[in-house]
Amino acid sequence: MYVIVEINGQQFKAEEGKRLFVHHIQDAENGATVEFDKVLLVDNEGTVTVGTPTVDGAKVVCEVKSSLVKGDKVIVFKKRRRKGYRRKNGHRQQFTELTIKQVIA
Numbered sequence: 001m002y003v004i005v006e007i008n009g010q011q012f013k014a015e016e017g018k019r020l021f022v023h024h025i026q027d028a029e030n031g032a033t034v035e036f037d038k039v040l041l042v043d044n045e046g047t048v049t050v051g052t053p054t055v056d057g058a059k060v061v062c063e064v065k066s067s068l069v070k071g072d073k074v075i076v077f078k079k080r081r082r083k084g085y086r087r088k089n090g091h092r093q094q095f096t097e098l099t100i101k102q103v104i105a
Contacts, residue, residue, distance in 0.1 A: 004041040024094040028064045036060045042105040061102040069095045
């Protein structure tokens with residue numbers, strides 16, 4: 001059984017025991033339990049239920065493993081040829097690591 005859940009504007013495929021790296025959740029603390037009820041689709045062993053826009057009564061219960069994880073560094077390099085213009089900038093996105101404890105559908 002799996003569900004498609006929307007967390008912080010992104011959609012994830014959620015199954016029990018799976019780890020997710022979602023955009024940073026401000027109020028999350030390590031070991032805390034977080035529930036998401038914006039379930040868009042439920043697949044229960046071949047029986048698919050699509051929400052309009054969400055599935056009623058379905059939710060995903062997660063545990064926060066790490067409230068702040070930094071992603072890989074992305075280098076942004078801008079250049080205009082023959083103009084002497086070069087800019088180099090780096091960015092590391094902040095994530096929250098979640099472990100899915102229970103899928104209720």
